Every structure is written in structure tokens, then in C-alpha cells.
Amino acid sequence: MKTELTELPLDQVRTLLAVVDEGTFDAAAAVLHVTPSAVSQRVKALEQRTGRVLLVRTKPVRPTESGRVVVRFARQLARLERDARAELGMNGTAEATRVSIAVNADSLATWFLPALTRVREEPPLCYELSREDESRTATLLREGLVMAAVTSSAEPVAGCSVRTLGRMRYLAAASPEFADRHLTGSLADALVTAPVMTFDRSDDLQDAFVRGLRGGAVHAGPARHRMPTSEGFLSAVLAGLGWGMIPEVQAGPLVAEGRLVPLAPDRPVDVPLYWQQWKLHSPALVTVTEAVVAAAREALRP
DSSP states (O other): OHHHHHOOOHHHHHHHHHHHHHSSHHHHHHHHTSOHHHHHHHHHHHHHHHTSOOEEOSSSOEEOHHHHHHHHHHHHHHHHHHHHHHHTTOSOTTOOEEEEEEEOHHHIIIIIHHHHTTSOSSSOEEEEEEEOOTTTHHHHHHTTSOSEEEESOOSOOTTEEEEEEEEEEEEEEEOHHHHHHHOOSOHHHHTTTSOEEESSTTOOHHHHHHHHHHTSSOOSOSOEEEOOSHHHHHHHHHHTSOBEEEEHHHHHHHHHTTSSEESOTTOOEEEEEEEEEESOOOHHHHHHHHHHHHHHHHHSBO
């Protein structure tokens, strides 16, 4: 009896995943080719078996903390099943193995995509990339939405392993015209009022740089432009909209050309990056991990 109660029936687990992915019981029923009543009964049975509420019955439905654990298990189970089918030659020649990864914007714009070109072409892979801030990519892992992530967290998500990638170095920079107009005199004082570029509302990199200069709980200037792409952010700084923290690999050539001015070259900001992935022996994931780690060793600071 004890063994029976602790099992997670696969049909119930897959049904929960379908409900979360589709957003409603009706939509999940259509995908699974069963009735909405059957979907509801399976989810209720799984909740009774686990002794936990797994779904918040909103529109769309949302998994609870316990539900996210089961959803992550369901995705890992689906991954193992696809890998087994591929090894048995049951996928068909045209079907590529999908690998879902969360990556921060600056890594995407600099070193990460070249890393994927290192992955061998056989077996064929298909990438699903989610762009997310490096401080929040772990959330996608925790919810089971991605198999791996470039993250700033060294603390492993439950069910995941962590490997150090390196440090992405950022330099405070501005266009020469912007520096002449806004950044004369004391840099620490000027940055409190000068227009500044930010990636989004959660971007604290520029504020952290100013706090480091002034040694207090201060922020960059009140005129804050938001540009939620790495390429757009760099273009905006070059155009003179504001100053910002630019990845060293992007800033270096532009400084050499005279198109950017480093504001405090002796005070770079380093952001540690880690590779977190499911603890799952998936040939596709192993292949991608090897390529990403090798590319990071070359592109990032140790």
C-alpha cells in the first residue's frame, strides 16, 4: 500500500503538464484527446496522491510551488522519453531534439550564440532560447520551463547541477559628445544627475557602479532611459542618449576607435556567470553543455 501511494502515475503527471502548458482544462483535454472531466479527475487524483494542491484554478491556471516540482519532473520525463526514442530510432529522420535554454541578453549578444555553433551536427538539435536577466533565469529552471540556463546564481536549483562559466566584465562608458556635455568635473557627482541607460526596471548595474564610486546608498541620475535589448542598449549609448555599463567585449573595439569613452577604466564591474542544468543524462544536453563551457572559458574572464 505504501508503494502504491508514493507512486506518481504517468498519465496524471502528463495531464498536469498539459494543463499548465495549455492554460485551461478544456485546452488540455483537446490536446490529450480526452474529456475535460477526465482531465479534472486526473489532476484531482494526483493532488490527493501527493497531498498537495498543485494548481491555482485561475485563467490561465498556474502551478503552485508543489505543482512546479511535478511539472519539472514531467518535463524531465518527457526529455528522457524523447532521448530513448531517438536512440531506438523511433523519432524519424526529420525530427530534431529540442533543447530549451534561458540566457541573459548580453551573453546572447556576445559569446553564447557562437558557442552553439560548436555543437556537433549529429544528432540534429533545435534550440528554444528564452532571453531573461541572469538573475532571473533560475526561475525558469525552477518552474521546469527550460533544461539549462546561464545564471548569476551559484546556488543550484533543486534537481539541477551548477558549473562555473566565468565573469562577464562591464565598463562604464559614454559617447565622447555625451561625456563633454554631461560628465565634466567630478565623475562621482556628475553621474548622479546625468542621463543614464538601463536595460529594464530590474537593471541595477548602473546604480551599483555609482554606489561603488560614491560609497553610499545613491543612485544614477533620475533621467533613466530603458532599452531592453543588448544591441539597442549599446546603440543608445553610442548615440549619446545616456551613459551605461557595456560588456568589455563590446566596449573594447569601440573605445579603440574613439566612439566610446571609458568613464572609470580602473573600476570595472564583474558579473559571475554559471551554467545550471537538469541533473539528467541527456545526450543532447551533455553535448550543448560541453560546447557552452568551452566557449565561456575563451570569452569570459576566469
